[in-house]
Amino acid sequence: MxxxxxxxxxxxxxxxxxxxxxxxxxxxxxxxxxxxxxxxxxxxxxxxxxxxxGFFDCHVHVTMERPNVLQTIATPFSLQFYLAAANLKKTLDVGITTVRDAGGADQGVKEAVSRGLIPGPRMQIAIIMLSQTGGHGDDWEICGAPAPFFVPHPGRPSGVVDGPLEVRRRVRELIRAGADVIKVATTGGVLSPRDDPRHPHFRDDEIAEMVAEATAAGLHVMAHAQGAGGIKAALRNGVRSIEHGIFLDDEAIDMMLQRGAWLVPTLHAPRAVLAAADEGMPLPQAVVDKARSVSDAHRDSVRRAHEAGVRIAMGTDCGVGLHGTNLDELELMTGTGMSPLEALHATTGSAAELLDVAQDxxxxxxxxxxxxxxxxxxxxxxxxxxxxxxxxxxxxxxxxxxxx
CATH class of the missing domain: 2.30.40.10 (Urease, subunit C, domain 1)
Known part of the structure; x- marks a missing residue:
């Protein structure tokens, strides 16, 4: 050759x-x-x-872009797969050669890339995020009807589960469907208008069941975790990476160090929500207010975690914001005290370690x-x-x- x-x-x-x-x-x-x-x-x-x-983005959603309830209701079900193809190409063009899709992409999207049917980065997929009833992934609306960003279909089951037995079955279903990682929401979030990012979701026995089932299949668990209580619950039970980590306290940072967990900051995400609102997207006021309220705490949490020596891997939550803007995250990371070299390492070698592909x-x-x-x-x-x-x-x- x-x-x-x-x-x-x-x-x-x-x-x-x-x-x-x-x-x-x-x-x-x-x-x-x-x-x-x-x-x-x-x-x-x-x-x-x-x-x-090649760069890594450890937290994307390629089947959506700037979602809102009105858009969700008016979008044909199958359009998401064509959007995924366009979004994967945008991502590849800015040098992202590996992504971890944190919910939305199913095995068919991953297979389309790996077979060369569409251009895109190498993929790991979570398929859907596990959420308690009323949690960050429960798309029930106050009108009494659901309006899910990710409609369940044969390759993507619902993520709403309650209790260890339901959790066990759903994790097994996700593994059967081709999940490379299990994702759970252990707190509320920003895009879900009727929960609070500071409140912990799921109890320890439920999270432990997720981790046990994932571990049995040789997989890790990633946690959407913004409030300190939910962060610590995830860490107590063996979750490998904390996504967002907006309200880290000193105890949570110590636990991350003791357990060798990663932080995937996604500083890009709340700023993307505010940018969308400024451009006139019809987002609920509660969502916009939460995005504004978390920005300073988010930056300070990442700064303190970095100073303490927590392992950091780059992730953006692109899909919440525009695909192709992924590399903006590196400049945001340097705004928390990381050097450009540390930001690059978070986007290459450290991210590869998190995704268990560092030997490749x-x-x-x-x-x-x-x-x-x-x-x-x-x-x-x-x-x-x-x-x-x-x-x-x-x-x-x-x-x-x-x-x-």
């Missing part, structure tokens, strides 16, 4: 090591060498740019999959990243970016 050398630029290897001038050689879809003065049969000129492992991708080292992104400018600058993505590669083949 021919050897392709990415040369003339800087190499960021996906770790916390400082970027350095160098070359990356790819052969047969894998990285075979990283160093200086390397050669190949073909060359990709990276002058004025840096080569990085997420860093530039011999044997790793050649999912690469070439970005104009310096890795010490994470502003305006989406517009600086020159080219995106999966298995060494260019699939996206400005020049695709």
């Amino acid at each position: 021919s050897r392709t050398v990415f040369t003339g630029g800087t190499v960021y290897d996906g770790t916390t090591s400082l970027p350095a001038v160098g070359d990356v050689v790819v052969e047969d879809g894998r990285v075979v060498e990283v160093g200086t003065d390397l050669d190949g049969d073909e060359a990709v000129d990276c002058t004025g740019a840096y080569v990085s492992p 991708r997420g860093t530039l080292a011999p044997g790793r999959r050649a999912d690469l992104v070439v970005v104009d400018g310096d890795p010490g600058d994470v502003t305006g990243l989406a517009g600086r993505v020159r080219a995106v590669y999966l298995d060494g083949v260019r699939v996206g970016g400005r020049e695709a």
Whole structure:
């Protein structure tokens, strides 16, 4: 097979090591060498740019974009799958080569990407978020009718469950349907108008049942968790990642450190809600008020978690906001005190560890999959990243970016 050398630029290897001038050689879809003065049969000129492992977004919803109840009611059921195809392409074009879909995408969407029927990043899927009755994923409206963002269908069961026995069965159904991760809402949220992000949802026995069933199948559990009580309940029972983490307290941060859990901040999400409201989207006032109220606490929680040494992986909740804006999250992370290098690591090597694919991708080292992104400018600058993505590669083949 021919050897392709990415040369003339800087190499960021996906770790916390400082970027350095160098070359990356790819052969047969894998990285075979990283160093200086390397050669190949073909060359990709990276002058004025840096080569990085492909980026990860550990929290997206590709079957929706800026949802609201009126839009949900007026949207044909099958349109979500065509939207997913468009959203996956937008995501790939900004250098995101791996995503974890946190609810919405089913096995068919994932299979369409893996078979090459549609372009997109590699996917892990949660299928649906588990929610208690009246919780963040219960789409019952005060008129007495449900208006779900994710209508149940054969590949995506309802996520509303109560009690350990119901939980056990639903987790098994999700595993049967192809889930790569189990997602649970252990608190209320912002987009659900009739619950409070600070209130804990599900009791310990229910969360423990989810984790036990997932563990038996070799899977992890991710928790939508915003209030401290629900965060700690998730951590007590073995959840691997805390999504959002808006109201972390010192005890919760200590528990994350003790248990080696990750924080996926999604700083992008409440800002996306406010941007949509400012543009005139018909969102309930309760949703807008909650998005405004959490922003400062959210930023402070991420800052304190980072200072304490909590592991962080990049996630955006894109779908709540616009797909293709994923890389805005890195600049938001630096606003909490993370350095640009730490933000890049959260988006590459750390994210790969969270998703259990670090032996396959997420860093530039011999044997790793050649999912690469070439970005104009310096890795010490994470502003305006989406517009600086020159080219995106999966298995060494260019699939996206400005020049695709």
